[in-house]
Amino acid sequence: MSETRIDRRFKALKAEGRAAFVTYVMAGDPNFETALEIIKGLPDAGADIIEVGLPFTDPMADGPAIQQAGLRSLGAGMTLKKTLELVAAFRQTDDETPIVLMGYYNPIYSHGVDAFLRDAKAAGVDGMIVVDLPSEEDKELCLPARQAGLNFIRLATPTTDAARLPKVLANSSGFLYYVSIAGTTGAAAPSPRDVANALTRIRKTTDLPIAVGFGLRTGAQAAEIAKIAEGAVVGTALVEQVALGNSDEDKVKRVLDLAREISAGIRSVKKT
């Protein structure tokens, strides 16, 4: 596979000696224009990689905050096509920051896998995380995505044991997303020590950069993770700011303010 924006970003950060700040926001939440404002503002607020949530009616691995974000977005008329338009609009002003689509398989399957890969690539998407496609279903999307030059980023979890890990890693690229707790998004915070032990185990099998997520809410928590991983992912806490804001402007401001705070935490950790 040729180098993607994701590969370049992790390489640059390694040279810089710090971990990546990976942000997650829901496409079209609370509406297309405001979501675009948020995504455009994230790189300046310190985001190194942006995960864009592809809304789905039945997000079985998400907690209440991201469930509600998805429903707000669908309620405002968001679709897969418009999600790709959002990415394309972002790309007009930013050709560097990697964009990863994160969601569930059915909207992609419904659009058609080949058409999706073509359209996603054209829009400027770099990779994807599809929660309900484990390695058992690699033929569906993972292998075609690789073929199309897009990173298929896999989740590893506390239940992924040493015997299973090579299978999970086999066709993944870009980075590995380590889900730090058994649970849904936005659940309890992980214990840094458990995460460190898990990462030590995983590194025996892969050289891919590892980003850790699920349950990170603050700059301090993200800094703990930045010491031991190549990236820290924050989603639910940012998405909650969209719900809390009392106007579209306020929503944008709240998300970006929190992103700046978390980014400062991650940037405070220097690695040799």
Place this chain on the structure above:
Amino acid sequence: MAKLNSYSTGPDETGHFGIFGGQFVAETLMPLILELDAAYEESKNDPEFAKELSGLLKHYVGRESPLYFAERLTEHYGGAKIYLKREDLNHTGAHKINNCMGQILLARQMGKKRIIAETGAGQHGVATATVAARFGLECVVYMGETDIERQKPNVFRMKLLGAKVVPVKSGARTLKDAMNEALRDWVTNVEDTFYIIGTVAGPHPYPQLVRDFQCVIGEETRRQLMEAEGRLPDTLLACIGGGSNAMGLFHPFLDDETVDIIGVEAAGHGIETGQHAASISGGRPGVLHGNRTYLLQDDDGQILEAHSISAGLDYPGIGPEHSWLSDVGRVKYVSATDTEALEAFQLCCKLEGIIPALESAHALAYLEKLAPDLPKDHIIVINLSGRGDKDIFTVADALGVEL
């Protein structure tokens, strides 16, 4: 369409029936599903497991259930001979317990301490709470708020049986959302929890194992009809939500070419209104709740809310094996509306002295289109999958009667 040598050998080693089925779940659950598959395969070769299950089905569930010749329904339609497979007479009042009994034995064999389940009408919730009580295991049942409102007697039954009923407030607050919430619970409580899925859907191996535990319905029917009539049935009829009662009746007959097999989906207010639960008649293939199957969905692949007067059929999907049987043409899938089911419900009460579940009434409703024109020696077997005591409030409401 080219005929296959056998229709009963699925799923393949990857858990697929043609393009349907599969294992579309989050990575957190994947190791658990593989563990379940291994435990299930082991149990199949364990004579002790089979012996214990069959003992419990006989002495606790009350099997075998009668195959009853419905003389007055037969007279009423004036055509084919109608038999009812009386799953309504099982302990807890429906076929659901056949599967729950099998799964709770698996849970115990795997050393799991906590049982979770989703429920729509509450029949699967009650059956799960029942077996959990019987084996002394903690039980949590997820149920949509809308369903809790329309199935109050079953909610109270579950509580009496010691289960915790958790109201689900997401989405349309019905069965689909209850299943999402049960999956979220399972993702969170991976160590000690066993998820008893109530229908022939979900990630592999669930569609297969639920089917296998329900096949007792068809196997008994085959034996009983052989005793009563000395031959196989001509037509099998069953209602379909997820499709476990139907699969249990159909599967042992799939390779008998002379047997016509018909599944009846819930057409709600009518397929043309969009307010229905008929996934095959009104949906297209998609991926939800761990499997690829026919789903009600919009152009963007977002799942649509189903509608049926029967809470047990109110689901936007169907078991993957049914999707395959439809595509290969072995089983014919038709539908009955709320109104047709209500009429059949009342007719069965009046003519046979049997109050059927509203779910089963959908199968009964199709008799009107099928039975009158068939010869008198044509034998139809209908799966009377459950009893209708739980539905009397819904029916009273629909008929404008105040209780």
